[in-house]
Amino acid sequence: QGLRRAAKVQAGQKVLVIGAGGGVGTFAVQLAKAFGADVTGVCSTKKTDLVRSIGADDVIDYTREDFADRPRRYDLILDIAGGRSLSHLRRALDPRGTLVIVGSERGGRWAQGVDRALRAAMLSPFVSQKLRMLVSTENEEDLQLLGKLIEGGKITPVVDRTFSLSEVPEAIEYLRGGHACGKVVITE
Ligand SMILES: NC(=O)c1ccc[n+]([C@@H]2O[C@H](COP(=O)([O-])OP(=O)(O)OC[C@H]3O[C@@H](n4cnc5c(N)ncnc54)[C@H](OP(=O)(O)O)[C@@H]3O)[C@@H](O)[C@H]2O)c1
Structure with a gap:
């Protein structure tokens, strides 16, 4: 956007x-x-x-x-x-x-x-x-475009660290540090 x-x-x-x-x-x-x-x-x-x-x-x-x-x-x-x-x-x-x-x-x-x-x-x-x-909004058109670009190999999400659901406070603390390297992911 x-x-x-x-x-x-x-x-x-x-x-x-x-x-x-x-x-x-x-x-x-x-x-x-x-x-x-x-x-x-x-x-x-x-x-x-x-x-x-x-x-x-x-x-x-x-x-x-x-x-x-x-x-x-x-x-x-x-x-x-x-x-x-x-x-x-x-x-x-x-x-x-x-x-x-x-x-x-x-x-x-x-x-x-x-x-x-x-x-x-x-x-x-x-x-x-x-x-x-920028004030971003979620909308279908942009998500469709992102999906196509990911499927076509044009963009690849960069994942830094993965935390479990019970580790959400640590994940947020890590993000608040301001130096994440790509995305931080929470798994079930
Ligand atoms: N306007 C909107 O609609 C919208 C939507 C989403 C997010 N945001 C905002 O966008 C900001 C970034 O979000 P994010 O999820 O990308 O955060 P993030 O994952 O924490 O990334 C921030 C990045 O900034 C870098 N950084 C820190 N100090 C810097 C400096 N002086 N010069 C250049 N880079 C520096 C850090 O890398 P280094 O380790 O290299 O310093 C880090 O990789 C947040 O303030 C968030 O609230 C706004």
């Missing part, structure tokens, strides 16, 4: 996925590739091989390098993690590009948690870049 609805990604576009090694990011990288984009993933050192293995054309290790310091400007930035400032994100965005804020909201002076996304929505009409926030 972030790629197709909020941003209408096109083949050949340069897409930056921040938080590429997490539950949402590992899908976003593969989906952007399936839609024909040129994808750069941002993650920590231990996930660089994984992010490359799921199809990213380029990987930036955020512990060593700031993506905004590169001369490259992206047509679409999916901001899933890290909570960087709007000005920081806009620096890496093409003047006509689209920023989609997906996650990592934490605090803020005015609207606990969504300050940054609200400021993005308010600023967007006055700048050439499109600044959007």
Whole structure:
């Protein structure tokens, strides 16, 4: 939804996925590739091989390098993690590009948690870049598409750890750590 609805990604576009090694990011990288984009993933050192293995054309290790310091400007930035400032994100965005804020909201002076996304929505009409926030919804059309892409081998869910139902508190604690490597699965 972030790629197709909020941003209408096109083949050949340069897409930056921040938080590429997490539950949402590992899908976003593969989906952007399936839609024909040129994808750069941002993650920590231990996930660089994984992010490359799921199809990213380029990987930036955020512990060593700031993506905004590169001369490259992206047509679409999916901001899933890290909570960087709007000005920081806009620096890496093409003047006509689209920023989609997906996650990592934490605090803020005015609207606990969504300050940054609200400021993005308010600023967007006055700048050439499109600044959007994603509120995902479940719908059959998207699930059908995901099913087809999985069956066709275009995307493969990345599973980090599997917990039993009785271990749900540990699973949530693990997720809250903020460094999952793909999805965390609960089995019966
Ligand atoms: N808007 C919506 O509708 C919607 C829908 C679903 C989820 N979300 C939100 O999306 C966010 C991510 O969800 P998730 O399930 O993918 O979480 P997750 O599985 O915990 O993944 C988060 C990833 O962020 C990475 N990360 C942490 N600090 C980072 C930084 N400074 N720069 C770049 N990457 C960093 C972590 O990897 P490293 O170990 O590499 O740091 C981790 O892999 C959450 O805030 C969630 O609430 C929003």
